[in-house]
Amino acid sequence: MRDAMHLETSRALDAVSRDASDVADFPSLTAEQERRLAWMLNTYFDSVWRTGRRIGLHNAQAQENAQEVFAVAARKLDCIEAGRERTFLLGVAVRLAANARRKMSARIDEVAVDPLELQALDATPLAEELLAQKQQRSLLDRILLSMSDVLREVLTLYEIEELNLSEIAKILEIPEGTAASRLRRSREEFTRKLERVATHIAHSKERP
């Protein structure tokens, strides 16, 4: 029974790309379905939106992506196993965001360095906190964008959304070992890129 439901969920995930194109066209919901969808929206909207942002979408795109995710969920409500809503939603979010990203410009290879961003990491007086946070998030996003899609997805789901490896493996439909390997590589790459930015800043400071 459980396997059958999991299979249904997987089929629903597979159909995401096809279904996402006609977002507005989903069947009217029963009162019970509307309540469940509202609950899912309340509970997981932030996570879904944030996943889109970290995977590389702009603010408006992240909102559109989140809306598409919940439109898909509305159509597939009966296939979503109770207790697995988050996995389903984040799975759809990652796929849709990856599709959207592919339509955008290719990923950047080098992280453009803004000295203010790294300085903001080290010292953040309260008065400038908001600005500093914005700069730091910008740096985070650009480092993530400079990574390959597969590494970025795993890193985002593990480090930002705090999913465990088994959940990530299910969402991305890869073996758990592969997920672990991607996570290790992504963490190393993230650290390396951040170090490179720091070194660049240090050198630029030494120059008159």
Place this chain on the structure above:
Amino acid sequence: MNQPRRFKEEPVLGREGRLMALGSLEVPAPEVKQDVARRLGISATVLASAAAATAVAPSAAAATFSSASVGSLSAAFGKVTGSFIATTLAKATVIGLGLGIASYTGVRLIRSRLPANNPPLTAASTVAPRRPERAAENHGVAVSALQDRGAETVNTVARAAASDNPGATVVAIEHTVSSDSLAPAAASVGRFEDVEPHTASPSIASTSTESLTGQDPEGNAAAATRAGAMPADPRLAREVRSLDLARSCANHGDAAGALKELNGFDRNYGYIALQKEAMLVHIDVLLSLGHRVQAAAIARQLLLAGAPATRRASLEALVLGQP
């Protein structure tokens, strides 16, 4: 599968952890969610009631888990005691006596940790007076926690009548505990209500009962009176009582005792209705003990779960490792 510690969970938050924490804390503007709900055809009423259900859902899960645990424990206990009784009645008697002594010792231990001048039993434990902003802050958290869960069993009004403390805004949590029973009796839990100073309503004051008139520990003349008796939720009362005890310990410099109470209650029952309030108390206690890393970890969870607006900035600063 061995899972590496997340960057933001490192004892000393590095640059990676700081960036990841910041990434986790970003949330969309509230109107974005409402806009999406509207486009999906979810009515505002359903969305609002879902907000309450969102808060209740973990409670339901926890309650199920708790019931299951209690059920399995009871079954196991039944098997064990059954075999003992079958073997020898004397052994069962010894076990019963042992349990009795252990329970008695436990209750004595708890009572010994309560401050002497704070009547712990059959009394209204009044968390007052506090600084107005602090009281309002807690009021907001507690009320939202209660309202989110649709708690309708709350029924007590606290009144500030202290002539020597005119600025005091009182937030009172009343509960009664049977002094004759080792187990807490069904408790009535108060509604949290901020009261303007010098506005004690005679009609409400006249309904006070002697068993519910409390004295605050600092000798102020603040009195808690009761508006009307309604059926209480024992689970909520238990949480209030535990938090009250933890706060009391913390206020009297016994941070370790407060931590023990919080951890013990969380392990045995779990804070459900007042989960966010408990997390805030936990963070304060951990900080007072110097356990900044643990406090930051709880703060992060609280921020992800939706921290009260009044504490959000300080919690974010804590998570990001700022002083």
